[in-house]
Amino acid sequence: MMRKAFESFWTYLPLAVIGIAYLASAAVVFIHGDREAPADVTVLRIAHWQLESGVRDGLNELAQDYARHRTAKGMPPVRIVQEAIPEGTYGTWVSTQLIGGTAPDILEIGKLPSNLLLAYLKRYFLPLTPYVARPNPYNMGTDLEGVPLKATFKDGMASAYRSEMQEYMWFALAQGSVRLFYNKRLLKRLTGLDQAPTDYRAFLSACERIARQKNARGLPYVPIAGSGVTFGIWDEQVFTPITYRAIEKADLNRDGYVGNDELFVVIKAGMIDFHFRPFAAKFKLIGEITKYFQPGFVGLSRDDSLFLFIQQRAMFFAGGTWDARGLVEQARGKFEVGVCDFPFPGKDDPDYGDVAVGPRYENPINCFPFGVTKMSRNSEAAVDFLLFLAGKQQNEKLNRIIGWRPGIKGAAVDPFLKAFEPRLFGVYGAMDVNLGGETYIKWSQLYSLFQVGQITYDELVAQFEPFYKERGLLDFQEVRRDWRRALIERERFIAGLRAAAMRAGSDGFGQAWVRYRQHATAQIDAENERMDQDELLAQASAAPLRTGPYEYSPALRALMKTNLRRSMRKQRRGE
Amino acid sequence: MVGQGALRRLDGWNMKAPRKGNWSRGIAWSLLLLLASAACTRQTRESPGKLIDEGWDNFSLGEYAFAIAKFQKARDLTAAGTETRAQALFGLASTLAHRTPAPEMDQAEKIFNEIAREDPDRDLAAWSLLSIGRLKQIAPVGTEPDYRGALECCRQAADKFPFHPAGEEAFLHQIHISLMLAGRDRNKLRGLVRDLESFMANHPRSPFRSSLYALGARCLGQLEDHPGALAWLVKSFATAERSTAGPVADQSGVYWKLAAMAEFKCGDLDTARKYYHLILKEYPSDQKKFGVLRALERLDQEETRIRTELAAVRPAAKEARR
Numbered sequence: 001m002m003r004k005a006f007e008s009f010w011t012y013l014p015l016a017v018i019g020i021a022y023l024a025s026a027a028v029v030f031i032h033g034d035r036e037a038p039a040d041v042t043v044l045r046i047a048h049w050q051l052e053s054g055v056r057d058g059l060n061e062l063a064q065d066y067a068r069h070r071t072a073k074g075m076p077p078v079r080i081v082q083e084a085i086p087e088g089t090y091g092t093w094v095s096t097q098l099i100g101g102t103a104p105d106i107l108e109i110g111k112l113p114s115n116l117l118l119a120y121l122k123r124y125f126l127p128l129t130p131y132v133a134r135p136n137p138y139n140m141g142t143d144l145e146g147v148p149l150k151a152t153f154k155d156g157m158a159s160a161y162r163s164e165m166q167e168y169m170w171f172a173l174a175q176g177s178v179r180l181f182y183n184k185r186l187l188k189r190l191t192g193l194d195q196a197p198t199d200y201r202a203f204l205s206a207c208e209r210i211a212r213q214k215n216a217r218g219l220p221y222v223p224i225a226g227s228g229v230t231f232g233i234w235d236e237q238v239f240t241p242i243t244y245r246a247i248e249k250a251d252l253n254r255d256g257y258v259g260n261d262e263l264f265v266v267i268k269a270g271m272i273d274f275h276f277r278p279f280a281a282k283f284k285l286i287g288e289i290t291k292y293f294q295p296g297f298v299g300l301s302r303d304d305s306l307f308l309f310i311q312q313r314a315m316f317f318a319g320g321t322w323d324a325r326g327l328v329e330q331a332r333g334k335f336e337v338g339v340c341d342f343p344f345p346g347k348d349d350p351d352y353g354d355v356a357v358g359p360r361y362e363n364p365i366n367c368f369p370f371g372v373t374k375m376s377r378n379s380e381a382a383v384d385f386l387l388f389l390a391g392k393q394q395n396e397k398l399n400r401i402i403g404w405r406p407g408i409k410g411a412a413v414d415p416f417l418k419a420f421e422p423r424l425f426g427v428y429g430a431m432d433v434n435l436g437g438e439t440y441i442k443w444s445q446l447y448s449l450f451q452v453g454q455i456t457y458d459e460l461v462a463q464f465e466p467f468y469k470e471r472g473l474l475d476f477q478e479v480r481r482d483w484r485r486a487l488i489e490r491e492r493f494i495a496g497l498r499a500a501a502m503r504a505g506s507d508g509f510g511q512a513w514v515r516y517r518q519h520a521t522a523q524i525d526a527e528n529e530r531m532d533q534d535e536l537l538a539q540a541s542a543a544p545l546r547t548g549p550y551e552y553s554p555a556l557r558a559l560m561k562t563n564l565r566r567s568m569r570k571q572r573r574g575e
Numbered sequence: 576m577v578g579q580g581a582l583r584r585l586d587g588w589n590m591k592a593p594r595k596g597n598w599s600r601g602i603a604w605s606l607l608l609l610l611a612s613a614a615c616t617r618q619t620r621e622s623p624g625k626l627i628d629e630g631w632d633n634f635s636l637g638e639y640a641f642a643i644a645k646f647q648k649a650r651d652l653t654a655a656g657t658e659t660r661a662q663a664l665f666g667l668a669s670t671l672a673h674r675t676p677a678p679e680m681d682q683a684e685k686i687f688n689e690i691a692r693e694d695p696d697r698d699l700a701a702w703s704l705l706s707i708g709r710l711k712q713i714a715p716v717g718t719e720p721d722y723r724g725a726l727e728c729c730r731q732a733a734d735k736f737p738f739h740p741a742g743e744e745a746f747l748h749q750i751h752i753s754l755m756l757a758g759r760d761r762n763k764l765r766g767l768v769r770d771l772e773s774f775m776a777n778h779p780r781s782p783f784r785s786s787l788y789a790l791g792a793r794c795l796g797q798l799e800d801h802p803g804a805l806a807w808l809v810k811s812f813a814t815a816e817r818s819t820a821g822p823v824a825d826q827s828g829v830y831w832k833l834a835a836m837a838e839f840k841c842g843d844l845d846t847a848r849k850y851y852h853l854i855l856k857e858y859p860s861d862q863k864k865f866g867v868l869r870a871l872e873r874l875d876q877e878e879t880r881i882r883t884e885l886a887a888v889r890p891a892a893k894e895a896r897r
Contacts, residue, residue, distance in 0.1 A: 119636075119637065122635065122636055123636055247866070254831075254832070254835040254836075254839065255828060255831065255832065256828075256831050256862075256863040256866050357869075358865050361862055361865065363862065424860040424864075425860075425864055425865060426865055427865055428862060481716055484716050485716055487713060488713055488715065488716070491673070491709065491713045492673040492675075495634075495669045495672075495673050495706075496631065496634055496635045498702070499631045499634070499666070499669070500631070502702075503628070503631070507740075508740035508782065509782070511818060513740070513782070514782075514816050514817075514818045515818060517744075517782055517783070517816060518816065518818060520744065521747070521783070521785075521786040523713075524747070524748075524751050524786060524790070525789075527751070527755070528751075528793065531755060549839070550839075550870075550873075552839075552877065556839065556842055557842075557877075557881075559841070559842030560842035560844060560877060560881060561881050561884070561885070562842070563841075563842050563843055563844070564844065564878065564881050564882070564885075565885060567845065568885070
C-alpha cells in the first residue's frame, strides 16, 4: 500500500507542480493586476524605445501630472503605464503586438520596415487629422491659446503628415538636430582654448595640436571620434553642403534643387565631370577632417566612438540632442561637456572661398513621434494624453526632464541645448550620385576606400566616372521604370480617394474632392517631368549642353536689354 | 518504473472501461463540443450598401481578395439596373484593375463598359468612361501605354459629360495626352490652346482650371511664346485649389518657378524680382532663401550692366542723329 501510494505520488507530482505554479501565477497576476489597474481606473499603455536617461522619468512625471489634472477636473481617473522596449527589438515587438491585437494604446512610431510603414499606419493607427485644426485645450492661458494645434508645432506637423493617406498620423513631441560635443577640460589643457573654434581653419589647427599630444598612457589623442555613423553626420552637415554651387550647372528644371536624374544628365552631356570644383572641394574637405578621425573609423559603431569620447581619448564627438543628457551624465565628475556648431569654411577661406558661398542650412525636424492604435479601447483618453504632452508648458517640462529640445513653439529650451537651434539660412547639398543598382554599389565601395585613405579622389574618379556614365544609364533607366511603378501605385491610391470622395457626396466640391483632384492632377505633373527629362537626355546625346540653367546666354541678355529699354521708355513717358 | 506503472494503469483504464472512464470521456466530449461551438458565428445579413463600404475599406488596406468578395456579394444582392448594383460593379471593376498581383485590366474594362451601357446617362457612366481611359494610359511596366485609346475614351467622356466632374477631368487628360502626342507640331499646339481657351470661357467654375492653365503654359512654351506661357502659369497659380485638410500649402516652389521662368525664358527682370520677393516675404525660413538672395543680386548686377551699356549708347546715338 505504501508502495502504491509512493508510486501515485511520483506519477502525479509533475501535474501537481504545474497546477500549483499555475495557481500561484494566476494569483500574482490577479493581485498585481488589481494593484496596477483598479476596476474604476482607465489604464493607458504607452510604449517606446527611448532607453536614454531621462525619457522614462519625463513620461512618468507627466503621466502623474496628467492623472492629477484629470482628478482636479473631475474627469474619470486614468493611469499611464509605460513600457520601454530595447531599440533593437522594438520593431519586432511592435509588429507582433499590432498583429496580435495586444498593442498599447499609444506607440512611438518607428523602427518598422520603411516599405511596410504605410501599411502599418493605415491598418493599425488612428488618424489624428480631426484634432489638428482645433486649438489644443492644454494651451489655454498661454500665448498659444486659440492657435490650431498644427501651428503650435515647430515644424507645423509637416513630419506627421502622410500625403499617401492625406492624414496626420502622430504628434512628434521634440525637435532634433546634431552638433559637435567636446571635452572642455581637455580642450583647455591641450590647446589653451576655453571654447571650441567653429572657424574652419582654427578648428583644423586645434585638431592638429591635439593629434600631436599623448595621454598619460602614451596613447595619442584622437581629435575627432569617428565611426560610420558619425561620418554620416559630418557628411550631411559639412561635406555635402559645400557642393551647393552645382545647382548653377545641374538644376535643369530650375526648382532650386539637383536631383540624381539631373546630375546624371549634365555629367552624361559633358557639361561637368567629377572634377567639377564643388565636388572636388567636398572630397578635399573629407580628407582634411577625417585625417583627425581614429584609424579604421569606417568599420566602427557609434558606441565605439562614444566610448572613446567618454574615456577622454577623443576631443570631439558628433551627436544629436538625444545624446546630450546621456553624455553629460556619463561625463559627470570627469569633465564638462561643451557643444559647438560644425566648422564650415567661409567665403574668405583660402581654399574653399569660391565654393563656400554661404553658411550651411539645416532642415529642422520634429522627432519623438507618438500615435494612437486603432485597437485602443480608450482612444479618446489616449489622444487627450498626447494633447497634454503637446501643450506648451507640458512639452517644455517633458523635454526639460529628458534633456531634449521641445517640439512646441515658444517652449523654453535648456540653455545647454540652445546651441542646437537649427540654422535656417544657407546652402545645402547638390551632389546626389545615387542611381541605385550597380552604380550605388560601386560608389559605396569606392567612397569607403576613399574615406580610409586607400585611394585618392583622382583614383576614385578614374574608376567611377566611366562606370557612372555607362552602367549608370542602365540604372537610370531602371529608376525611370520605378517611376512608372510609382505612377501605377499612385493611380491605385487615387481610385481609393475617388471612391471616398464619391461616398462623401458634394457633387465634386468639398475637401474630399479637393484631395482627390490634387493627387489626380499630380499624375500629369509626374508625366510632364519625365517628358522634360526625355528631351534633355535627347539634347544631351545630340550636343553638349553649353549654358547652365542659371547662366545668361547672349540671346537672353539681348531679350533682357530689349525689355528693360521698353520699361525705361514707359517710365520716361510717365506710364 | 513510473512509466511502466502509468502504462499499466492506462491499459487498465482502457480494458476495464469503468464508470469513472465513461464520466471522463463524457466531460471531454462536452468540452470539445463547447469549444467547437465557440468558433461558430452567427451569420447576419449585410446590406449591399454596407458591403460596398466594406469593399472600399478592404481596397484601401490592399486586401483585394476580400474587396472583390464584398463587391461581388453586393452585386449579387442587388437587382440589375439599380444604382447600388452599379456602385458594386464600379468597386469590383476598380479592384480588378488595380489589385496586385495580377490586375485584370480586360475584365475591369468589360465591367466599366457594362456600367456605362446599362444607363449611359448616370453619374457612374461618366466615371466608368474616365476609368477606362486611365486604365489605357497607366499601363503596367513593360507594356506600352495605349495613348491613342486613352485619348479616344477621354474624348468620349468629355463630349458626353462636358459639365460633369468626370467629364471635365477627362478633358484634362485629353489635352494632356494630345500635348504629349503633338510634339513640336505648331498647328496642333495652337489647336490645343484654342480648345483650352474655349473650355475656360465655358467652364468658369471648373476645379480643373489651374491644371488646364498649366498645360496651356506648356503648349505656349513649346510654341516659344514664353511671355504667354508665363501669363498662363500665373493664372494656374491664381486658380489653384487649396486644401485646408493638409499642411499649409507651400507655394515657395511655385514662386521660384515663376521667377525663374520670368528671368530665364522671358528676360523679364521686374516680374522675376516680384516672385523672388514673395518667397522672402511669405516664406522667410524657406530652404531656398539663400538662392533667392543670390538671384536678386544677379538681377541687380545684370540690370546695372544693361543700364550702363544703354547710357553709353545714348550719347553716341544723339551725336549720330546730329
